[in-house]
Amino acid sequence: MSSGIRALLLFVPFIVVGGFAALYTPSPADDERAGGNEIELAGLPPLPGWTRDPLPDFTGYRDVTEKKVAFFSFLYPRIVLANSRVLIERRYLEHLAAQDTLNDRERKWLDAQARRLRVEGETGSRQQFTGLRHKLDVIPPSLILAQAANESAWGTSRFARNGNNLFGQWCFSKGCGLVPLGRVEGASHEVAKFATPYRSVRSYIENLNRHPTYRKLRDIRATSNATLPSGIALAAGLVGYSERGMDYVQEIRHMIHYNNLSWYDQQFAGTLDSADTSALLSLASAQQEKDLLPGSVTEGEG
Numbered sequence: 001m002s003s004g005i006r007a008l009l010l011f012v013p014f015i016v017v018g019g020f021a022a023l024y025t026p027s028p029a030d031d032e033r034a035g036g037n038e039i040e041l042a043g044l045p046p047l048p049g050w051t052r053d054p055l056p057d058f059t060g061y062r063d064v065t066e067k068k069v070a071f072f073s074f075l076y077p078r079i080v081l082a083n084s085r086v087l088i089e090r091r092y093l094e095h096l097a098a099q100d101t102l103n104d105r106e107r108k109w110l111d112a113q114a115r116r117l118r119v120e121g122e123t124g125s126r127q128q129f130t131g132l133r134h135k136l137d138v139i140p141p142s143l144i145l146a147q148a149a150n151e152s153a154w155g156t157s158r159f160a161r162n163g164n165n166l167f168g169q170w171c172f173s174k175g176c177g178l179v180p181l182g183r184v185e186g187a188s189h190e191v192a193k194f195a196t197p198y199r200s201v202r203s204y205i206e207n208l209n210r211h212p213t214y215r216k217l218r219d220i221r222a223t224s225n226a227t228l229p230s231g232i233a234l235a236a237g238l239v240g241y242s243e244r245g246m247d248y249v250q251e252i253r254h255m256i257h258y259n260n261l262s263w264y265d266q267q268f269a270g271t272l273d274s275a276d277t278s279a280l281l282s283l284a285s286a287q288q289e290k291d292l293l294p295g296s297v298t299e300g301e302g
Contacts, residue, residue, distance in 0.1 A: 044088055045285035051081065051198040053289075055164055058155035068259065071155050072145055075166075076264060077292035078198045079145070082205055083138040083268070084275075084283035089113070090136050091277060097129045117210045134222055135209045141268050142231030142261035144201065146252050147241075149259075163193035167204040213240035228269040231256050267294040 056074055061067030093113070096106055107123045114121070114128055117135040121127030151168040152160035159165040169192045194200040208214045217237020221229045235252045242248035256262060275283070286292050 044085060045281060047198075048081075048285060048287050048289075050287075050289045051078065052196050055155060055160060055166075055197045057161075059161075067154060068149075071149060072261075072264070073293065074155075074289075075145060075148055075197070075201070076141060076294070077286070077289035078201045079141045080268060080271070080283060080292040081286065082198070082201050083141075084280050086136065086138050086205065087272075087275075088277070088280050088284055090133075091280070093129070093132055093136055096124075116206070134218055137209065137218075137221060138228070139205050139208055140228055140231040140234060141264040142256045143234055143252070144204065144231075145261050145264060146231065146235075146255040146259070147204075147238075148201075150252060150255060164197045164200050165192055165194055166197060166200045167207075169200075169203060169207060208237075214238070226269070227272055228265055230262060230265055232262065264294065 056070065058067055058071055061070065092109075096102060096110065099106070102110070102124050110128060110132070111123055113119070113132055113136065114123075117132065119128060119131035119135060121129075121131060148155075148166040151157075152166045155161075155166070159168065192203075194203065208217060214237050216239070217234050220234055220237055224233065232253055235249050235256070238249050238252060239245050244251075271279075271283070283292065290296060
């Protein structure tokens, strides 16, 4: 076990939570599934090389606690990276909102984000800015960790191992993913394949940020006074994520509570409290994933 994982064991209690829910989610964006680029933004740094790393083999762990810590230690830096890049885009959005006029490049960027996040309104209008603010925002780490563990059976499911799909996201064109073994006759959906686990995280965040099914989650986030709304609170907006409805919501909340995943929210919120644009750029381009583990990011790092 690495020193980073041992350090996390000092802080976070874990137990086994068995089983995972049946899932329905909309198709991820084609560019994300194929490993395409994020929408161009001046100042958004290239993705670090470690985002191309494959999913580790989590099937070989005998010790449950060690397996869970390894899973969270792998996933958390990818969550911080993805969220920090969303925040850079969000700050750029606020910069544009404060401008009296917009140039062609700025207007194209707004329209590209509006198309990606399914926001209506004329370019640069109040309606467009309001819609983008509502949808261009972060997802708390605890929620991402709990759903990834639940949907991928702690990174051991066939879809995780063969498709880097940690959240059970579907796609609907032939050959876009892996065919579920229990797919009913006449159904056409597949479980999407992603180039890397990081792309799965990015697509999941985009999914929650843009699909009508998760509007309640976004409403809860928008009305929160916290620096970072809790995963426990936002889980209320996941009723449509699974055919199990509120039972699924309660299961995700139980996983967050029992595995003390709110601790990761606290760590990330603490990072945000001291994160100016320079600090966010540093997070968004960290050259080693261990630099994004809890306790590795300190105030004033750049």
